[in-house]
Amino acid sequence: MDVNRTETTETAETTGVTIESVRATPTVSGFFFDDQRAIKAGATQEGFDYRGDPVTSGFRRIREAGEALSVELELSTGAVATGDCCAVQYSGAGGRDPLFRAEEYRPTVEGPVAGALSGRDAGEFLANATLLEELTDGEGEQLHTAIRYGVSQALLDAAALATGTTMTDVLADAYDVEPATEPIPVFGQSGDERRANAEKMLLKGVPVLPHGLFNSVEKVGEQGEQLVEYVAWLSERASRFDGYEPRFHVDVYGILGEVFGPPYDRDEVVDYFASLQEAARPYPLQVEGPMDEGSREAQIRAMATLRGGLREANVAVDIVADEWCNTFDDVQAFVDAEAADVVQVKTPDLGGIHRSAEAVLACRGTETRAYLGGTCNETDVSARACAHVALATRAAQVLAKPGMGFDEGFMVVTNEMRRTLARRGRATGEGETEVVADD
Secondary structure (H helix, E strand, O other): OOOOOOOOOOOOOOOOOEEEEEEEEEEEEEEEEEOHHHHHOOOEEEOOEEEOOOOOOOOOOOEEEEEEEEEEEEEOOOOEEEEEEOOOOOOOOOOOOOOOOHHHHHHHHHHHHHHHHOOOEOOOHHHHHHHHHHOEOOOOOEOOHHHHHHHHHHHHHHHHHHHOOOHHHHHHHHHOOOOOOOOOOEEOOOOOOOOHHHHHHHHHOOOEEEEOOOOOHHHHOOOOHHHHHHHHHHHHHHOOOOOOOOEEEEEOOOHHHHHOOOOOOHHHHHHHHHHHHHHHOOOOEEEEOOOOOOOHHHHHHHHHHHHHHHHHOOOOEEEEEOOOOOOHHHHHHHHHOOOOOEEEEOHHHHOOHHHHHHHHHOOOOOOOEEEEOOOOOOOHHHHHHHHHHHHHHOOOEEEOOOOOOOHHHHHHHHHHHHHHHHHHHHHHOOOOOOOOOOO
16 A cells, blocks of 8 residues: 555644644653664673763763653643654664754754744644655754654644544544554563563563564574573463463564674574574564664665565564664565565654554555554653554554553553543444443
């Protein structure tokens, strides 16, 4: 399905509710900014911090406290719509925009962005979000993805407030799609506490788990043996819960590419994936970012080659695109090349939140499933907005975020979906239950 901005059904009808002012406040995000290149190069972890010098431009340390910029749109009704500008943990890597400094970008939001949006009809979400995408900074460059991401969340919230509906309905109406009637499967991420947090996920029956944060050879093992052992441990633990049928999903940040090459012996890599499949039995397994080839074209070639080899050998392990799959065009390129079983729609990297919706919809009718992801370094506000994108577009799975503690992010995303479905059910007269008082 080819989804473009023009292929929508949003009407030109006005709500009479206008955007009166735009304010921005520097805030904190749910995790940290990490210099991925420095970590991959062997930076020593010392407690929670890393020792050594940063490599990626813009970083002062290898690990820095995450920042966000909260945006408030005051509407003519007096209501206030909110969104949070935030960027991924590994900013500046894999073709992404540079590190996001809230104070540095605040004047852009309260200046040019506010000037462009003030007075516009709050109900015209797509028109407003498209205008935002087309704005440029003082040097003629498109606005930082974090700005477009956060302001568009506020625009989506504003449209829901102006029309008296949910953000899910705003998106579903705009793209003429039927939203989900059940919660989208949530994907939990463990951080480095990959065993303790996986145990929490198992106890809570999380549909997809555990991410694992396998971002170094030390964690994966010199021959990949520690990842195999971990997956086997996870399978054994999951088998203790009757009726529980999770999907395993581990992110290896391109490290397997370092373990097995380059150059790669395809048969050796396929045999390794077969060992992962055996370790995961009887549960399905997805491996995210098996290699990082340094460019989109090279990444697509390598992923497509690996996927073809796995199919020929009947190895039922799905591969997930992450590195070099950042923008809408990137997602489309991976889908067109059939280079992945799943693509991560990394929400802050696509800019406007509507572009994430479009990226998910672009996977419809293809062999590629859409995972609405993002980063641990988001906020509760951006995570709730993404829950609506997941419901509206029926994504295959949605990331539990923000943070790396698991419980909080799982709660934020799960509860937002459940509340929204309950509200939509009440509005349509569906799903209502009789309340019986205790004797």
